[in-house]
Amino acid sequence: MSSFNHKGNGASLNLIIFFVTFLGLSFSSVAKTYHFVGSSFPLILEENKKGQFHGFGADIAYQVAKKLGVDIKISLYPAKRAMQMMRNGDADVIIGPYKSLERSEFLDYSSFSFYKDPVSFYALKKSKLKWNGKVKSIEHLRIGAIRGWSLGDRFDSKKDNLNINYVGTISQLFTMLELKRVDLVIAHPRAVSRFYEASEVQEKYKKLLPPLIENAGYFGFSKKRDLKEFQKNFEKEYQRLNNSGVFEKQINAIQFVDGLGL
Incomplete structure (x- = not known):
């Protein structure tokens, strides 16, 4: 009888070890x-x-x-x-x-x-606005930007002094510019290329230099x-x-x- 119990206990122990090992591997996979x-x-x-x-x-x-x-x-x-x-x-x-x-x-x-993104201001083609690289020079302008983008510590530290209108997409951004609800928008070539052909951008808009910042991702x-x-x-x-x-x-x-x- 004791021999039977010993074998039964051994089988039970092996079963427990199997499940513990299985669960351990499962949790390891999840981790x-x-x-x-x-x-x-x-x-x-x-x-x-x-x-x-x-x-x-x-x-x-x-x-x-x-x-x-x-x-x-x-x-x-x-x-x-x-x-x-x-x-x-x-x-x-x-x-x-x-x-x-x-x-x-x-x-x-x-x-x-x-990757790197040269982030710049864009204006309407006929606009006479200029950008000299100093944030103070655009404090009187209405600016369009993408919600959630970081534009560098220099710009971000002064954005409370700027009139910025935030939207969710590049398409919305340039629509605001076309409707003259903003004077400038902030974008980079890779984002612009998804919505517009190069010829269309060059015909309707102009990029103001120097770039606001070259961001790295x-x-x-x-x-x-x-x-x-x-x-x-x-x-x-x-x-x-x-x-x-x-x-x-x-x-x-x-x-x-x-x-x-x-």
Whole structure:
């Protein structure tokens, strides 16, 4: 009888060990899924009709994650909401944010940037307005901007002194300009190219120089989550893939748009 119980107990013990191991592997798998967020950004992060994400930022995230053996989930939100999620620690990584002192309080930026945006003022073609590079020179003007974009610490620190009208899309931005509800709008060539042909932009609008700022886009890792090791491995794997030429096609596509003269 005791021998029977011993075998039964052994079988039960093996069963317990199996379930503990199974559950441990399951929880380990869940722990390796990272939530990436971002906003729709031409050539950087976009979603097609099938709900699939593409663009340079998405490609980096997917390919690096695959090499690291982890899973990722990507979600798109308006820029302001995505940034608020990062501030609250509701997501792990944000794709493509510009740097700012304010954001550095809750984001650890990647050691690399993967694209650059020369951000400029645009005016109507017939406008006689000029931009000398000094924010004070435009304090009397009505300015259109995209909600949630960071335009550099120099501009952001003085925006309370400016008359800025915020909208959600580039299309809305240039519609305001055409209707003369604003005098200037703030945009960059990559965003403009998604809504307008180069010839149309050059016919209707003019870009004022010098650029307001040349922003660089990074990956931002939440400071409210334990991501130091993941960030370190992510950066290392990106550099390895980039050095091997994996992302050459995406880089060339972005450089092509920059060369359109928008």
